Amino acid sequence: MENFRFSMPTTVIFGKGTEKDVGKETRKLGSRALLHYGSGSIKKSGLYESVVAALKREGVEFVELGGVQPNPRLELVHEGVRLCREHKLDCILAVGGGSVIDSAKAIGVGVPYSGDVWDFYERKGEPSETLPLGVVLTIPAAGSEASMSSVVSRGDRKLAINFDLIRPVFAIMNPELTYSLPPYQTAAGAADIMSHILERYFTNVDHVDLTDRLCEATLKTMIHNTPIALAEPNDYHARAEIMWASTLAHNDLLSTGRVGDWATHMIEHELSALYDVTHGAGLSVVFPAWMHHTYRHDIDRFVQFAVRVWGVEQDFEAPERTALEGIDRLTQFWKSIGMPVTLPELGVPQDRLEEMAKRAVAFGPVGSFVSIREPDALAILRLAV
Amino acid sequence: MENFRFSMPTTVIFGKGTEKDVGKETRKLGSRALLHYGSGSIKKSGLYESVVAALKREGVEFVELGGVQPNPRLELVHEGVRLCREHKLDCILAVGGGSVIDSAKAIGVGVPYSGDVWDFYERKGEPSETLPLGVVLTIPAAGSEASMSSVVSRGDRKLAINFDLIRPVFAIMNPELTYSLPPYQTAAGAADIMSHILERYFTNVDHVDLTDRLCEATLKTMIHNTPIALAEPNDYHARAEIMWASTLAHNDLLSTGRVGDWATHMIEHELSALYDVTHGAGLSVVFPAWMHHTYRHDIDRFVQFAVRVWGVEQDFEAPERTALEGIDRLTQFWKSIGMPVTLPELGVPQDRLEEMAKRAVAFGPVGSFVSIREPDALAILRLAV
Numbered sequence: 001m002e003n004f005r006f007s008m009p010t011t012v013i014f015g016k017g018t019e020k021d022v023g024k025e026t027r028k029l030g031s032r033a034l035l036h037y038g039s040g041s042i043k044k045s046g047l048y049e050s051v052v053a054a055l056k057r058e059g060v061e062f063v064e065l066g067g068v069q070p071n072p073r074l075e076l077v078h079e080g081v082r083l084c085r086e087h088k089l090d091c092i093l094a095v096g097g098g099s100v101i102d103s104a105k106a107i108g109v110g111v112p113y114s115g116d117v118w119d120f121y122e123r124k125g126e127p128s129e130t131l132p133l134g135v136v137l138t139i140p141a142a143g144s145e146a147s148m149s150s151v152v153s154r155g156d157r158k159l160a161i162n163f164d165l166i167r168p169v170f171a172i173m174n175p176e177l178t179y180s181l182p183p184y185q186t187a188a189g190a191a192d193i194m195s196h197i198l199e200r201y202f203t204n205v206d207h208v209d210l211t212d213r214l215c216e217a218t219l220k221t222m223i224h225n226t227p228i229a230l231a232e233p234n235d236y237h238a239r240a241e242i243m244w245a246s247t248l249a250h251n252d253l254l255s256t257g258r259v260g261d262w263a264t265h266m267i268e269h270e271l272s273a274l275y276d277v278t279h280g281a282g283l284s285v286v287f288p289a290w291m292h293h294t295y296r297h298d299i300d301r302f303v304q305f306a307v308r309v310w311g312v313e314q315d316f317e318a319p320e321r322t323a324l325e326g327i328d329r330l331t332q333f334w335k336s337i338g339m340p341v342t343l344p345e346l347g348v349p350q351d352r353l354e355e356m357a358k359r360a361v362a363f364g365p366v367g368s369f370v371s372i373r374e375p376d377a378l379a380i381l382r383l384a385v
Numbered sequence: 386m387e388n389f390r391f392s393m394p395t396t397v398i399f400g401k402g403t404e405k406d407v408g409k410e411t412r413k414l415g416s417r418a419l420l421h422y423g424s425g426s427i428k429k430s431g432l433y434e435s436v437v438a439a440l441k442r443e444g445v446e447f448v449e450l451g452g453v454q455p456n457p458r459l460e461l462v463h464e465g466v467r468l469c470r471e472h473k474l475d476c477i478l479a480v481g482g483g484s485v486i487d488s489a490k491a492i493g494v495g496v497p498y499s500g501d502v503w504d505f506y507e508r509k510g511e512p513s514e515t516l517p518l519g520v521v522l523t524i525p526a527a528g529s530e531a532s533m534s535s536v537v538s539r540g541d542r543k544l545a546i547n548f549d550l551i552r553p554v555f556a557i558m559n560p561e562l563t564y565s566l567p568p569y570q571t572a573a574g575a576a577d578i579m580s581h582i583l584e585r586y587f588t589n590v591d592h593v594d595l596t597d598r599l600c601e602a603t604l605k606t607m608i609h610n611t612p613i614a615l616a617e618p619n620d621y622h623a624r625a626e627i628m629w630a631s632t633l634a635h636n637d638l639l640s641t642g643r644v645g646d647w648a649t650h651m652i653e654h655e656l657s658a659l660y661d662v663t664h665g666a667g668l669s670v671v672f673p674a675w676m677h678h679t680y681r682h683d684i685d686r687f688v689q690f691a692v693r694v695w696g697v698e699q700d701f702e703a704p705e706r707t708a709l710e711g712i713d714r715l716t717q718f719w720k721s722i723g724m725p726v727t728l729p730e731l732g733v734p735q736d737r738l739e740e741m742a743k744r745a746v747a748f749g750p751v752g753s754f755v756s757i758r759e760p761d762a763l764a765i766l767r768l769a770v
Contacts, residue, residue: 001625003402003403007395011392209622210603217598218598
């Protein structure tokens with residue numbers, strides 16, 4: 001186990017009806033909020049009215065900025081920074097999924113910064129302060145509600161920052177708000193959540209017994225509950241398990257003492273940047289390919305994955321067969337919930353694979369479990385064809 | 386799953402050599418600390434000198450108060466409150482195990498309170514402020530380093546408080562500091578940690594899939610690593626797994642969305658209060674007895690415990706047999722690590738069982754999985770004979 005430093009400062013307020021507390025919680029952060037949201041589905045669902053009523057009840061004034069898109073754009077972040085400065089807003093309330101929260105995090109660190117917030121994403125500086133951020137989560141997937149990450153796109157570049165400073169102060173999570181998620185988004189969220197765990201699971205750090213088991217536990221919860229939520233969209237229990245798993249998958253509890261890989265995310269970011277694919281769907285294509293490319297590096301770990309997560313009976317005479325069976329089970333599971341597992345299924349043509357491979361390693365080799373250079377990234381993308 | 390509210394504000398600083406950061410971390414809390422510790426084992430181990438040097442390096446002045454005993458006493462808490470007031474101390478540094486930390490928590494809420502801090506333990510009031518508390522942990526057991534609990538004794542009464550306010554601000558955890566723990570204390574710590582998980586595991590709340598699995602994962606980590614630490618006291622990896630498990634077992638992550646039982650703890654508190662037994666050893670006696678008394682209430686849950694935690698092959702025709710096998714495996718495990726599993730082994734005579742049963746339910750029935758009244762408590766104690 002490696003040395004680590006960990007806390008989970010975000011207060012999670014979880015369960016039925018919890019969105020009614022949003023006014024009271026936001027009031028603790030400030031009295032003038034930027035109300036940030038996405039395409040307007042929160043207006044259709046009635047959540048928008050509940051939130052606005054709760055803010056008004058507590059005397060929180062607010063300025064609205066909707067329109068966040070999947071793979072959130074820097075232009076809207078700039079607009080948010082401008083609004084916060086112009087109206088002297090002192091906190092942000094993000095109502096939505098990972099894109100809205102990531103956009104809000106960017107606005108938060110952008111407001112007190114004299115330069116362009118994009119500097120942080122280009123690794124030209126580190127933020128030292130932020131507007132406090134609260135969240136009402138509507139999509140369990142990105143884990144951004146308690147994570148230190150934000151991913152923002154500018155043109156065809158999609159970059160990430162990771163700072164403890166940007167973790168939300170509170171996250172209101174009512175599983176009922178996810179009943180209306182379309183099946184594809186439910187499944188893509190599941191693939192995203194599982195990928196966050198898998199990125200941490202495949203590590204070269206040895207003696208990580210507890211976090212291995214916590215990762216396996218969280219993966220098994222996803223495997224058990226995702227098909228239930230797809231078959232019965234209003235099953236509170238399945239929705240609740242998935243929602244809580246989404247947070248724990250990405251708040252770094254499961255990374256304590258380990259070093260994660262993250263090559264798959266870096267490659268997928270290039271898919272999303274060029275083709276604007278759904279992040280979870282991109283991950284469900286890239287991960288099996290990455291596994292086929294890398295499993296020989298540590299067959300034992302893939303055997304453990306197969307046996308403990310998927311219940312594969314171990315073939316002691318041919319461990320490689322067990323390892324491959326685990327990868328196959330993951331692939332079949334993702335297919336079974338309607339996720340693509342090849343680039344053609346994702347609608348991505350094959351004429352820019354070289355370009356994506358090159359871009360994925362623009363900052364140098366990616367991945368810690370196995371170091372991925374340009375030819376490896378290309379090989380992985382070709383395995384996904 | 387029940388609604389819940391959760392955060393883990395304590396910053397855990399985990400790993401080799403981390404105690405050298407104690408000056409810097411304490412300096413963030415204040416400039417005048419109460420240095421609180423136990424019987425003086427930290428002087429023998431050299432930890433005391435390291436801590437004092439680190440505090441001096443950062444210009445933190447301090448007043449010392451050693452002498453905390455297992456089952457910490459109210460008298461010493463009063464002395465700590467007096468010292469903090471007299472010397473205008475603005476923070477507390479606890480160096481030790483659960484008793485030292487629990488005592489420090491009591492001092493922390495006692496200092497700004499105009500009445501007697503015992504009021505909080507007698508449920509006559511709730512603390513609204515505290516001196517900030519930092520910890521250097523030397524015994525993984527009580528989980529007090531990140532928990533909301535403190536248990537203090539006055540005469541032969543042993544009472545607990547639970548408030549988010551009293552969670553430490555930081556906890557420095559170096560597994561190397563636990564190499565010198567005697568085998569009995571290592572094993573008693575393991576029984577304590579496992580009991581914290583078991584108290585949460587046996588719940589009447591249904592659909593708690595993720596936290597069930599997280600509990601099972603943490604239990605399996607303890608089952609795997611405790612015998613290693615006993616056989617090889619200087620095995621860093623085993624010590625590290627146990628130490629991190631101790632925190633996660635009791636910081637309430639494993640209670641999210643569930644209602645724990647805690648009858649066993651209430652009964653054990655009376656054992657400790659009358660006979661000053663080691664808390665973990667008392668739990669290893671009471672828990673199997675509690676299980677034999679209650680398992681018929683929910684055989685399925687005990688079957689799950691047997692199958693998932695202990696790898697018992699399920700007897701589908703006779704689930705009760707599987708349930709009992711799980712209880713037996715736990716009992717045998719605790720015996721195998723040198724823990725007592727009967728009152729005679731603990732050195733407790735049988736002449737005051739009625740009195741202990743009466744005292745255990747002094748505030749009313751205990752236990753949420755099964756409500757335990759006086760006759761039940763007595764039956765449990767008799768099962769432990």
